[in-house]
Amino acid sequence: METMLEMDRRALMQRAMVLLGATALAGCDFLPGSKTAATLRPDQAKLLGAFSDTLIPQTDTPGSLGAGVPKVFAQMYSDWASDKTREELSGALDRIDAAAVKEKGKGFADLSPADRQAFLAGYDKAALVDVPPPADAPKGNPFAPVISVVDNGYAKLKDLVATIYYTSETALTKELVYEHVPGGWTASVKVTPQTRPAITFGAF
Amino acid sequence: MQFDAIVIGSGMSGGMAAKELCERGLKVLVIERGKMIDPAKDYMDHLMPWELPNNNQVAEDEVAQHWPMQSMCYAFGSATKKFFAKDSEQPLSTPEDKPFAWIKGDHLGGRSVMWGRQTYRMSEMDLSANAKDGHGVDWPIRYADLAPWYDHVETFIGVAGSKEGLPQLPDGQFLPAFELNDAEKQFKAVVESKFPGRKVISGRVANLSVAQPQHTELGRTSCQARSICERGCRFGAMHSSLTSSLPAAKRTGNLTIVTDAIVHSLVQDPKTGKITAVKVIDAKTNEGRTYTAKVFFLNASTLGTAQILLNSANEANPRGLANGSDQVGRNIMDHMYGLATVAMFPGPEDSYYHGRRPTGIYIPRFRNVTEEGAGYVRGYGYQGGVFRAPWKAAALQPGVVGAEVKVRAHTLGPWIGVVAGFGEVLPNPDNRMTLHASRKDKWGIPIPHVDYAIGPNEKTMIKQILDDGRAMLEAAGGKVIKQADEAAMPGLGIHEMGTARMGLDPRTSVLNAHNQAHEVANLFITDGAAMASSGCQNPSLTYMALSARAADHAVQLLKEGTL
Known part of the structure; x- marks a missing residue:
């Protein structure tokens, strides 16, 4: 059964396709047997850059742009994501932009960094409000819970961007700790103000 | 070339059987249906997180097409997919409303390459459980029969663990245990004082905490605390067929390995009842060929072994080979x-740890040992751990965007405690694998059909597994945030066993006390199929001990001229 959200997303995609027109779509890169473009439209790519940069900005360390998140995202969008996931991700980007236009009168990427941050904080909070999962949703388990929020596509987008950042060489050398060969297990280490968490694979 | 013995399957049990047979001077052929693996070229444990294809995920369309079942395994990812059989090529049939996951290797070394490495002995209590409560058939062996073989295997593979003196979880030949962290020590102290009889111990694990000479001489080194074991370990710090048992077999000069060779069936001499040959289909060319030997070890994994026996039906044995009891495929x-x-x-705020420990904590069974179970027989143990929450939990909260995400992600997370029960399942003849009446795989072999469900004893046990887990965490001051309400899909324990059980009576069991088929003198089965009951312990060590013991016995019989 389709959720309201999925129907809305589909309607939105259809509207977007009508607005773009056949000429623009013909320029997109389609994979064999797929009805969904395998690459983001240029405006979506620009939006992704602005979104990633706002979600994880440069501070005293590089942010998403410095860590090359958009490039990895684009590669995974083409090589990893299914049509359904591509629709979810690009739909989530389109919805951010549509909301920015409605609220601020400008596309998200055209806002000032401060305005992006303020807008996205509110948008993020509203999009991630929990909603009861549909009756036929998979059950999930404590380690892989089923995500059911107002905008599941947005939850996926945010998770993917952040995950790409926190597996990047930049983040794992400048923000968190990753040692490929720790050399041994030390059961107790004193926490100091300099302590940064080490990433793990699975629980341990 | 003439072989003395053929071992079908190169995984946990087949690798060990091959080693033991080779070391006793037999010329051994190991037949593996999957591909050859060269650790130097095929392992992906050298790649940094950012170098893994697609962030260590497999393309979603590819998962849907080829790996819908395998992708449910925690160890499945872009770095490990080469170790999993494609569901599209090796499907399993089940009734629509009774799903069962068959997580399956497709390479030399089988699941020993990506196993969870938890290593526990079964006890006298486990081996006498069937006799005591009447479920299944009595094991034809007792703990004393297995103990020396547990010693033998543990010494060879290397098991880190602590001696605890528990009758329900016998101690073994251990390397130093991986120490509990400070939060786990706190949990241990509370549980052991508030629940007398319960213990929280370091998970016994087949990783070399400190490599010994018998390990280093095979090129293995001590564990580097990377905890990416399922990618295959270049340090050889975990036991797998590829790093331990097959190299040990190879150095005898007696080992031959053939890969990409799918066993179709076993050929039986109608006069003697013995196996004379193995019929094989080349996975790449579809050509058929046969291999002959004097003695045969079937280690194709619990379902694979039953599939071969059932597919080896002949005129005298229309129900399948070694199946006069009709127990092949059941239980x-x-x-x-x-x-x-x-x-x-x-947990203590000022304490952290260093390295990625390849194990966690273990809580040995206490129900129906020191404390009565609420309306069921047998029991369960827990695996788990207490660790610092990963970055995502705090960093991705709703409304948090911008620099605050980074601050939260690089702030040490709070302690999280997890305990997950592993419950014993009773042998039930209706939990059964048969050959599908019409569906065949791409090599023309009937695919397995599994009809399986947990029963009332298991369902009753689940409630107490969850209640006890909650009670222990809460007693230690924990605040429960998530809890499962049912067991995962059957099969995902990846401890499937029992399809050719050992027993005293040929009318009700398939194998005797030495894993020799009651009806086929030169056929030995020492994988999970042999298990007459499941215990609640991770079973690989028992499969390996049975393999070594049976190999020793088979060689004795050969020497005596009785095979």
Whole structure:
């Protein structure tokens, strides 16, 4: 059964396709047997850059742009994501932009960094409000819970961007700790103000 | 070339059987249906997180097409997919409303390459359980029969663990245990004082905490605390067929390995009743060929072994080979899995740890040992751990965007405690694998059909697994944030066993006390199929001990001229 959200997303995609027109779509890169473009439209790519940069900005360390998140995202969008996931991700980007236009009168990427941050904080909070999962949703388990929020596509987008950042060489050398060969297990280490968490694979 | 013995399957049990047979001077052929693996070229444990294809995920369309079942395994990812059989090529049939996951290797070394490495002995209590409560058939062996072989295997593979003196979880030949962290020590102290008889111990694990000479001489080194074991370990710090048993077999000069060779069936001499040959289909060319030997070890994994026996039906044995009892394919057991409780844990704020420990904590069975179970027989143990929450939990909260995400992600997370029960499943003849009446795989072999469900004893046990998990975490000050409400899909315990059980009576069992088929003198089965009951312990060590013991016996029989 389709959720309201999925129907809305589909309607939105259809509207977007009508607005773009056949000429623009013909320029997109389609994979064999797929009805969904395998690459983001240029405006979506620009939006992704602005979104990633706002979600994880440069501070005293590089942010998403410095860590090359958009490039990895684009590669995974083409090589990893299914049509359904591509629709979810690009739909989530389109919805951010549509909301920015409605609220601020400008596309998200055209806002000032401060305005992006303020807008996205509110948008993020509203999009991630929990909603009861549909009756036929998979059950999930404590380690892989089923995500059911107002905008599941947005939850996926945010998770993917952040995950790409926190597996990047930049983040794992400048923000968190990753040692490929720790050399041994030390059961107790004193926490100091300099302590940064080490990433793990699975629980341990 | 003439072989003395053929071992079908190169995984956990087949690797060990091959080693033991080779070391006793037999010329051994190991037949593996999957591909050859060269650790130097094929392992992906050298790649940094950012170098893994697609962030260590497999393309979603590819998962849907080829790996819908395998991708449910925690160890499945872009770095490990080469170790999993494609569901599209090796499908399993089940009734629509009774799903069963068959997680399956497709390479030399089988699941020993990506196993969870938890290593526990079964006890006298486990081996006498069937006799005591009447479920299944009595094991034809007792703990004393297995103990020396447990010693033998543990010494060879290397098991880190602590001696605890528990009758329900016998001690073994251990390397130093991986120490509990400070939060786990706190949990241990509370549980052991508030629940007398319960113990929280370091998970016994087949990783070399400190490599010994018998390990280094095979090129193995001590564990580097990377905990990416399922990618295959270049350090050889975990036991697998590829790093331990097959190299040990190879150095005798007696080992031959053939890969990409799918066993179709065993050929039986109608006069003597003995196996004379193995019929094989080349996985790449579809050509058929046969291999002959004097003695045969079937280690194709619990379902694979039953599939071969059933597919070896002949005129005299229309129900399948070694199946006069009609027990081949029956009594499937897979530990109940995924019964996890997760809690925020009040661990010491000023303490952390270093390295990625390849194990966690273990809580040995206490129900129907020191404390009565609420309306069921047998029991369960828990695996788990207490650890610092990963970055995502705090960093991706709703409304948090911008620099605050980074601050939260690089702030040490709170302690999280997890305990997940592994419940014993009773042998039930209706939990059964048969050959599908019409569906065949791409090599023309009938695919397995599994009809499996947990019964009333297991369902009753689940409630107490969850209640006890919650009670222990709460007693230690934990605040439960998530809890499973049912066991994971059967099969995902990846401890499926029981399809050719050992027993005293040929009318009700398939194998005798030495894993020799009652009806086929030169056929030995020492994988999970042989198990007469499941215990609640991770079973690989028992498969390996049975393999070594049976190999020793088979060689004795050969020497005596009785095979």
